[in-house]
Amino acid sequence: MDILSAYDPRQGLPSASAFGRLALCPGSFTMEKACPDESSDAASEGTLLHAYMEQLLTGEPWEGTPLTAEQVELCERAMRLLDGVKEMIERDNPGAVFHLVSTEERVFYRNLFGTAYYSGQWDALFEVNCPDSSFMMVADWKFGRVEVDSAEANRQLEALVPLVAQKEHNDNAIHQGIYAAIIQPRVAGPASVAFYDAEAIDQAEQRSLAVAKAAMDPDAPRYCSEEACRYCRAKAVCHEAAAMVQQAALIATDRDKWELFSPDEKIQAYRLAKTAKKWAAAAEYRFEQDVAAGLIPGFEMGPGRTSFTVTDPSGAFSALNAEFPEVVTAEAFAGCCKVGITELDKLVHEACKAANPKATTKSSREWLRQLLAEYGESKTTKGSVKEIGQ
Incomplete structure (x- = not known):
């Protein structure tokens, strides 16, 4: 690995993960180069879940940050959705056998002279061997709560297809097409799957190459939306x-x-x-x-607010009750408490899971709410605007 690759695995080239945006605003690629990376809880969780999915596929021992029960179940649902994709492919191709080729592998699209134009990183790549034919299947996990474009319309997935085809060529392998799947465990329904035959692969190559070239143009226009x-x-x-x-x-x-x-x-x-x-x-x-950083005269960051949360209610009650036994009774103390339903959901789900390994987060949550219906209240937030197909 050279020094550039060590600091920038994309080597300054467009990445397939941004092709949906670059197709709309090619000029954003150059502008983003000068911007610092931004982190978020959602991005950090996505990185963690991708790493855990890799461990599930390869069977390697997990040595990363411990996942919550909900996160583990989310990954298990992703695996079930992947199994559903395999079953769909097997229905069309009886006797299909799946072999994991690689996980989280970044590859570059190169022309005949070795010039790279863009890169992409698939989450999982499989070879599908059938009695009379063979295929490739590329999968991409999406752990966000917002549904992304379907496999047929997803520009990131489309940009990965030529990379898979080029890997086939470099490995001297011949296949009859590429299955591409978007797996969204937080979105209801099955995985979204598209199939690329030779003609569709060529079209994906042309479209993706056009996006990459337009983005690398220093005078590329910007279109805000x-x-x-x-x-x-x-x-x-x-x-x-x-x-x-x-x-x-x-x-x-x-x-x-x-x-x-x-x-x-x-x-x-x-x-x-x-x-x-x-x-x-x-x-x-x-x-x-x-x-x-002290770069704006006349402004400074004020101190953050300090909050205090009782994390051991039982211990807190014992201490206060010992000091004021006639005032801080169990009933009075309970009246000061507010039960964190999210934490209670996790606790109850662990108990339900121990009693029934097939219990899901959803079923445990519904059971808990039915049990506690007379002790609490339900509130429904306002809905959000959702654009429907024309």
Whole structure:
């Protein structure tokens, strides 16, 4: 491994994971290069779960951070969804046998002269051997709560397909096509699967190469939209994003009542507002970093608020009851407590799992709520806007 690869496994080239954004805004690739990496709890959990999935597939002992019961079950559901993909393929190809080729492998798309254009990292790659044919199957885990594009429309998955085909060629293997699957254990329903024959593989190669080349153009244009800016790290310094935020502030027309806006104008306002919110969050994040580093005269980071939480209620009650036995009774103390239902869900699920290994987080949660119905109350938050297909 050279020094560049050690610090940047992508070697400064576009990555398949960003192709959905780069197809919409090719200029974001160059802008993001100058932006620092951003971390989040969701990203950290995704990294952890991907590593655990790799361990499940390879059978290696797990030596990483311990997972919660919910996270373990999430990975087990991902494995069941993967099994469902295999069963689907076997129905179409009786006698199919699956061999794991590699996990979490990053490969580069190269032309005949060895020039690399982009890279991609699949989560799992299988060879599918059938009595009269053979295929490849690439899988990508998505542990987020927001449903991503289906396998047929997913640009990241499409960009992985030529990489799989090129690996086949380099390994002197001949297959009749590539299955590509998106597995989302937090989303209801089966995995999404697409099949690429020779013609579809060629089309995926042409489309993905076009995205990579457009992104690497130093003069590539930038097109701001809610979808394109959603995960872009450069939106806080992007002129086009700032212009869209300004447009959101000036969206009022000659009519001064929302009811007079047309449906299309309302949709435009809604999407502009969502983009403006993400731009504001990104700008605030970058500003706080600079203030913390002492780069903004006249500003400083104030101290965070200190909170205190009783983590041992039993011990706390014993101590207080010993001091004030007539006032801090069990009933009075219980009236000061609020049960964390998430933690109680985990505790009860562990008990249900011990009694019935097939118990799921959902079934344990439903059982607990039925049992405690008379001791608590349920509240339903407002729903969120979801765009439906036209």
